[in-house]
Amino acid sequence: MQIRPEQAVAPSPVDDTRPATFLERGVVVPFTTPMLLGSRVRPGARRGLEIAVPSPAGIRGFYVLPLRELSDICTPTLHDRLLLDLIERAPAVTPDAITEATRQVAQDGFAGQEAAMAATGAHKARAGQRLVTNYRLLLLLIRQTEWPGEHALPPERDAPLNVQRRAERAVARLAQAAGLSPPAVVTAMEGLTEAYMAVGFRGDPTRARYQGELLALEEMAGEVARWGELAVDPQQSGCASLIARSARLTVEAGQILVERALAAAEDFRALVLRWTADAEGVLRETSRLAWLLDGWSVMTGLWRCADRLGRPAAIGEMAMMVPSMPREVTRWTGEATGEASDEPHSVTHSMRSRFVIRMTDWRTGRLLELMERNEQIVRECV
Amino acid sequence: MIACAPPALAELRLLSGALADATREQLARVVSLIDELPDRSGADRLLDRARPRLRELNLPRPLGLTRLLFMPLDPWIVRPAEWQPGGPAVPRSALQPLSAAVQAGLGLEAARIEAGCTGATAEDLDKVFSLGRDLWPAAAQALPESTPTGWEAAGLPGREYPALRDRCAAAWRHAVASWPALQAAPYGPPEHLARQALEGAAAEGGAALDTVLRILVARASRPASLATLAVRLSPPGSAQAARAAQGAVDEYLSRREVERPSSADRRGQARRAAEDALAVCVLAEDFEASGLLGVPARRERLQAIRRAADETCRDSFAALLSGELLGQLSAMRGAAVAETRAAVPALEGTARLLRRIESGGRRLGGAEAYDAALQSAAAEVARNGEGAGLSPVERLRLVEMLAGPEVALRLVGWP
Known part of the structure; x- marks a missing residue:
């Protein structure tokens, strides 16, 4: 087995050790083995997958090792063994692939009854969200292809049969205007349904996953900041400030990405044309939110369960897991270019290095309690 | 406004006894009534026998x-x-x-x-x-x-x-300086907070150091470290500081020696026993690392505390294992599926609790006995779990909790 401290890849500027890309940062897997919580999986430098495990000593840093050699450093739970098996068989390491694998293992009952129910609920909710998204896209298409005054009723208030007729006509009109066949438009709409299912639309912010996660993250950032302001221990206060600041930076970047995706959906004809020309490009853009928000579900889960083992302990654990913001984010948000725009992210990154938290719980007989807590976090991640 | 006439002694004893057995809701109501009294000195005596339960119930206090x-x-x-x-x-x-x-x-x-x-x-x-x-x-x-x-x-x-x-x-x-350490006392308290709490009191010496140190030591999980730090922060060779430190730890040990974790039910008792075992292990390490065990009486007291915690752990473990796990499992034979499903979280809670007692208790003694009992319980779940209506995944999880994933795979196997 070969364990090596994480090396930054081609940092720029010279002292910036943040990961260059989100893929390089890896994807958080909601493991239930206490030592593995907060670990990230990513493609290895040579072949296969590797895992970055937060330093067991409770100091800043990760141990990086091939995924297959994980059992050399700990005894993973049965839940984690199944999850690792699914991850290894997944075609690519993406936040969505990890969520899907987590949901599958939880649904089989390996994270307990409540996680199984949450996974089943999430599965049903996803199917419902797919239907809703497809329907909303249809309504958007109808509204954008009908002439003003063509129908007395807006499509959302019309009878289902009429909506279907209006939708067929809208597809035909768009196909003609865009020089596409009607089946190509229908296929594009199905693809766009997948792409927008987690993003949602304007006016329906709560049902779409990413918008919901951004709201939850913003709320958590506020709560943690307030807790930190009142904490009497300066180290805890510093940890809370780091978490809140990083969460807010993520929310700000997320809001930019959401706004861009929502704006793109407003000109539906252009979006369909873009899809037919470069479906992968559209999917890449909408999936950026998943990469940006990756790992924060575990953090919000930890905060929600914080009373189990005490808020100071939760804050310490969370501070160790605060995700470094990859430099790629500046390109994604396009807010500004150059080094100046990286500054807030660099500051949180350097703040992170100031804290040394002794995570002793899993070495002092609270292992089973932590596993139970981690199963509760799994419910947040399905 | 509620008036409170001084009750007769016999009446007070009767009421106090009734409160000790009252439900959570009844106690909460009585406490809130007493909290509203302009002068609660008489009524406070009512709560005396119920105070241990009040702490356990963690009722909000205005x-x-x-x-x-x-x-x-x-x-x-x-x-x-x-x-x-x-x-x-x-x-x-x-x-x-x-x-x-x-x-x-x-x-x-x-x-x-x-x-x-x-x-x-x-x-x-x-x-x-x-x-x-x-x-x-x-x-x-x-x-x-x-x-x-x-x-x-x-x-x-x-x-x-x-x-x-x-x-x-x-x-x-010294309350403002010592408040953070008092809150963090169950975690040590950490040295930087202990230092902040004791610096002023140590410089003042006398009753100030004695009082602040005794208050912190009473809540601390590492009282010997605190006492040692108090001496270090005091002027070199201060006999007063040494006396305060020795007095504080002796008082702590004599209080600790008579304390027994108690709770209303078997699960609560087991939980307290597990916490107590861990606390006693930390306490023993703390004293061993200090120079305070040179006094034979102090060492004997510490050993007596260890023995008592060890016994409580073994008793709680045995009662929980037979009553709440194996007994429950045999009672589930022939139960309807819905009943079995509903019983699973409690069984898992028991299995986790058994491991908590074991992980603390084994450090006090009897590691082999705990291991043997858990292995035997795991085998029992693997053997009879199906008859009790547990699904393969439920059996796997229970055995994993009791004896680890490798044993679960050996005894039950992947579904």
């Missing part, structure tokens, strides 16, 4: 000036019957007259702070600290030289007032 004032002294407040004149503790019956004297001394400032307490509870520690920062240092200057009004009426000898006044004043003087 914040008032008296409660806020004495929160930094909380570990050293005792029932009047337990109080020994001349000793370091503060009898509960003294709280009311002392608080009234502080209020009279502070005048409008006390009224302002009391108004700030409205709607808050003692569990809102941030609020407590923010109000306490104003109250405690001012209260340290506010107690009168002579016995305050109501002192004798509360059954307190006038000659005890000067010592109690000095102790309370010393605790309040």
